[in-house]
Structure formats: structure tokens, C-alpha cells
Amino acid sequence: MTDAPLTTVTNAARLLKAFRAQEATLGVSELARRLDLGKSAVHRLLTTLAAEGLIEQDPHTGGYRLGVVMIELGEAVKVHLDLHAAAGPVLAHLRDETGETCQVGVLDGVDVVYVDRLESAHSLRLFTETGRRVPAHATSSGKVLLAHLPEAEREERIAGPFPQLTPHTLVTADALRAELAAARARGWAEAVHEREIGVVSIAAPVRDRYGEVVAALSIGAPTARFGAAARRRHARSLVEAGEAISRRLGWTPEREGRGA
Template identity: 40%
Template sequence: MPSPPPSVSARLLSVLEAFSPGSTRLTLSEIARRTGLPLTTAHRLVGELTAWGGLERDSAGGYQIGLRLWEIGALAPRGLGLRETAMPFLEDLYEATHQNVQLAVLDGNDAVFLERLSGREAVHVVTRVGGRLPAYATGVGLVLLAHAPHEIQESAISLPLKRFTDRTIPSGAELRRVLADVRRQGFAISDGQIELIAVSVAAPVHDHDDAVVAAISVVVPSEDGDAYALLPAVRAAARGISRALGSPSARRLPGPVHRETFSAPG
């Protein structure tokens, strides 16, 4: 039995999904090609999205994502509101380190980055605001996965794990062990999983129900020495954000730091 044709809403969403970080401006023909829609259908849908404000047309006839989508996205409870609460603490953490300071939430099996503060001399990172990376390969992602519902953890553990470097977590069994360590320790140190030159030190952010709703991290050069020296500052910033969100546990003093980190076999 043939599959039913995609709905109008599915086709509209496919138009928006045609845009990506490397393709922020597209022509009508490119949108039609990327979506697989007939040119006439793409023209009609693009016109509707442009009239609504979801797309904007530039002077050369190309299309870009419109501000109307930013306005709606800002209403997400895990988006702008969380970022605004976290910003004073992220700025303090940046002033203390002058390295990459990041705020992320979990979306499926990915860490989505809501904010990143970065100095001119900070180590190179591949993250960007609004971007996503596999959670298992990042410090913030490991923290978020470690406190995610069981079914989300099992989904991540069951997937093939892409190796970015020879230090990336190589298997679901190893990921399961790492997540247990992160839960027990209360933080994550991810050393060279995405890029060998960088180490991420991450801690969880709790809400008024003490659920982990976000994670923050500092990413520093791997050659700079002991990442554990950053833990007090990262945990203090995470605790400050949690306290601002009403977390009961954030009012208690943190426990001692145990010196453990993930190290994948080469």
C-alpha cells in the first residue's frame, strides 16, 4: 500500500529544515531541490512562510530564516528564560577563566547549546549558539544524559557512537559506565572527545524540583594542566544558577570532589 502524501505542515517544516548552519541563505530552486518538492509547491509554501515572517527575502531574491521564528523560539521555557537566568553566572565564570563558557540542554540524544561566551585567546571549539552535538561526546552532554530518564539513556547507549577522536567514548557499554560515574561524582570531565586540543569541565543545573534541566561547562586547552582546578568555579556557577531557579539542593554546600575522569582506550 503506497504511503500517504506528506501533509501541508510536514511540507512547511521541510522548507524550514532545508536551512542549515552552512546554508543560511537559499534560493527558491535550492529550497525545492533540498526538500524534493515541485518548484510550484515550494514557491507557494515559501510565499506563505515569508508573508507570516518565518522567512525573509533579501534584495538579491534569496531567502533566510525570519525573525518571527526567533520570537517564537524565545518563548521556549528551556530557551531564553533559562539563558537570562544563567547569564550573570556564566559571565562571572567567563571573567574567572577567559575561556569558552557554555550552557546547554538535552534534546533527544543531542546537547543543544543555548549560550557560549568565548575570549579571543580561548581554545577553538566547534560549538555555536543554537547548534547541537552528540551528548555522549561532550562534557555538558554527559552530565545531561547521566540525569536523563532511563529510556533516553538507553536510546543513547544503543546507538552507534561516532568516533571524533581516539578518545571518544567507543561503545555503549563504556558510555553506560561513564554515565554512572558522572551521576556519582556530580560532574563530568570530557578530555579530547571532539577535538584533542580541548578539555570540557561540566556540572548540572537543577530547577525548583531539583531535576537537571541544563548543564554548564568551561572548555580549556588540554595542555593547560589540571582540569580539576576549574571544578570549584564551574560547580559554584552551576549551583548559583540552580539556586536562582529555586533548587532546594542548591542551598546545601557541595560535597567533596573525587578525582575521576573518562579516559577511552586508544
Template identity: 40%
Template sequence: MTTKSTAGRKLAPANDNTGTEAAARVADVLLLFAGGPRYLGVSAISRELGLSKAVVFRILQSLVSRELLATDPGVNGYRLGQAAAALGASALRRFDARTVATPILRRLRDETGETTTLSGLVGDERVYLDQFESPREIKMTVDIGRRFPLHAGSSGKVILAFLPEDRQESVLRRTLEPLTDKTITDVDALRTALAETAREGVAVSLGERQAGAGSVAAPLFGPDGEVHGSISICGPQYRFTPEAIDRYRGLIRAASEEIRDNWTWLRDSEAGSA
């Protein structure tokens, strides 16, 4: 038996497409945990992503070994691990929009007495990144990190209204699933609502994402002029009277503009000191 040395011989490059596909599968598995139930099993992930159970199991074991996922005794499933939590916390600390939005959303909460929120655009969905809870006994709170479709609720609609046309059309071509009986699922009706939102710079929802909840939202524009998320005022629907909504429209619009200006100033000041 003989062997040949590989010294001085260029190895064949790995298949870039194969590597990209594998990385995409890992990312897709992790993203399921970001917006789904706390625990997910091999079978559920396999069905959702259209992957074989063997492939899913290998991905899960790799993620567990790096503490991105974890298991608990007596529970048949996987959950996000400590490393994933650390990544999320680090991302929030480094997200400039959250830095500049925090004092403004706290002030807005104090002015309105209602919960204020910050959402980020993730792919073709949105995720709650932060909230400042109302001091009232009866109030609305949101699930940080949970993903929601863009067609349901004011925070999603106001992002969708300001997306580039091709991305907006991609969302509108999908089946628009109802989250409540008030969710707009008719494409023509949604187009009308989005056009009004684009004109007004503000979206309103009365029970569209969550039954009994009212909200008013404005887009979160970055220094690049693109929409990166949204901010909202939200609370029990019965408190969102026409008079309250009119007041909140002006407040949320002004807050959005202030965040954009401060974000731009922060970006420019950091660039100048580099």
C-alpha cells in the same frame, strides 16, 4: 448540473494523523538546518529523512514563502531565513535559564580565563545556546546552534548521566559514532563514565568531542528538578592539567547550583506576580 449547499452540514474532520505527520516532516526539515551545513539541497534532505524529492520540494517552497528558509543567487541549496533567525533570537530571550546563567558564566569566565558555555537539551541531542569567550589569545570557541550527540564530550555526557533511565537507554542503544579517536563508543565504558559523572555531578572530557580540547561540565537543572542542559568550562587541552581540572570541578559545580537556585527563584517570583 446541481450543487448542494454545505450550510448547516457538519464537515468531516480532517485526518489528525495525516496533519500530525505533515507537521512532523516540516519540523524535521527545519531541524536538519539547525545542526547541519549552512546550505542543504533537495537530494540531501530526501536521503537524510527518507522522503521523496517531491515532498521535500513542497516543504521547502512553503518554508521559503514564510521566510523560514531562503536561497542565495549562484548557490544550489537552501539556508535558514530571517524568520528562523527571529524565532531563535526570541527563544533565547525568553529562555529563563539563559537569563540567570549569563552573569554567572561571565563571572566563571573571568575566574578561570577560559571560555564558558551554556548548552540546551534538544530531543536526544544538545545545542550550544551561548558562550563567553576567553580573553586569551589561544582559546576555544563553539558553534552556537550546532547540535551534538550526548555521548561525546563533557557537556553531553553530563546531560546523559542525569536523564531518566528510559531516555538514557534509548541513547545507549544507538550506534555511538566517534567524533574523535578519544570519543567513548563502547557502551560498557560509557556506562561506567556516566555512573561516575552521576556520583560526582561533573563530567570531564579531554579530546572526546574535539581533538585538542579540554572541558569540565555540570548539569543544568530546572525548577522542575529535570536536567535541561549543561554548562562548561572549555579550552585548549594542554591547559587542562589535573590541578586545573580539580579546581574547575568545584567552580562548575557551584555555578550549576547557583543557576538552579536563581532559576527557581525567578520562576517562583513570576508565579507570585501572576
């Protein structure tokens, strides 16, 4: 019983991989032969995957092919691979210029996931590892990413209420809505003591070639080193670094604002 779900997932993955061949479509019989599975099992897998948009059936031939969702997933993977390559040199330069921890985050639901990160050389520094998931409402990266969503999607994600991580955390939709408007207006966001007392960060948007905000570039540091004056001083460099990564992704300035 424990292994059955894993076997099903494995077979579903094998079935999807079968479509890496160049055929326009594949039928149940051919898939059963390639996977060494019964036709009924293959049909059940196809029905389930089709319901999720991963597979679709050609109405004319009855054969199956990869669905639109697989194209969307492929584009998401490409964006992340491109993002890592584009961000690397800029991230290193920003960390060296500011001396503080710099990172790149992407939005996943109501969380931010950090996908790239370079630590400060200071003995007192932040320790948020790459891959960590944090609440978007309490981070500067999350505010940037939420701020540039289409309005309907943004309103859905900030419906709240949100967990109060510190006494400074914004927990209502109205408070967060005002903060996001401010971030859009000035081109960067900040979070002061909102996720953790003593920690402050600022973030700016990273855009793809279509002008859509796909990531946030942020600088984080202990409050003792990153007061209001330091944040204002580094904000310009941060915004310019975000634009530099965006250009490496194919963005041009005349497209700015299309994703806002």
C-alpha cells in the same frame, strides 16, 4: 509544486495563531472565516494538527482548541527564555573567574545544542559558536545531560554504537554507561580529547524548579591550559555556578537528585 508545502505550513501556522484569542473553542466555520480559507481546507488542517497533538476537539461542543503538545512547547520556550536570563550573569562570572570559554548546552536527541556562550580572552581558544550541534557522547555537557535522564530514556539514547570522532571517543554503550555513572557520582563530567584532539571540557548540571536537569554548564579549553589539576581546581567553581543558575530557576538544594 515547490510553493505548495510552504503554503500549507503557512496556513497551519495561521490556524494555530487564531487560537491566541480568548474563546474556549473555535469551530470550522469560524476558523474558515478568520483565515479566509474554505471549510474543507480548514478541516484538513485541523485533522492533521490533531493527529500530532497540536489541536484537540472538544467532544461536547465539537469545537477545537489547542492541544497538550502546544502547552508542552510553550513550557519548553519558557524554560529556554528563563535559562538565558538566569545563566547570563553566572556565565560571565565563571568566564572571568576561570579565564576560559564557558557555555550552556541543552540536549536534543543524541546531540547537545549550545544556547549560550562566552569566549575566553586567550588568543588560543575554542571556536564553537552558539547554536552549534555536537554529539552528546563526546562532550562533557552531553554526558551530564545523558547521565541525569530517567534510566529507560537514558538506555534508549546510549544504545549506540556511536561515531568515533577521535581515538579517545567512547563508542560503546558499556563504556558510556560507566562514564555517566561516574558523572552522577561526583557531580560533574569531563571529556578529554573525545570530540577533538587537544580540547578538554568539564560540565555540571543545571536544574529547574522541579529538580530536573534541563541544561549543562561547561568550561572548555585547550589541553595545554586545562590539565587534570586545573580541571579538578575549576570543578568546584563549576558545580557551584551550575547550582547558582539552578537557584535562579527556582531550584532549592533539598530537591537535588529528583531528576537523576
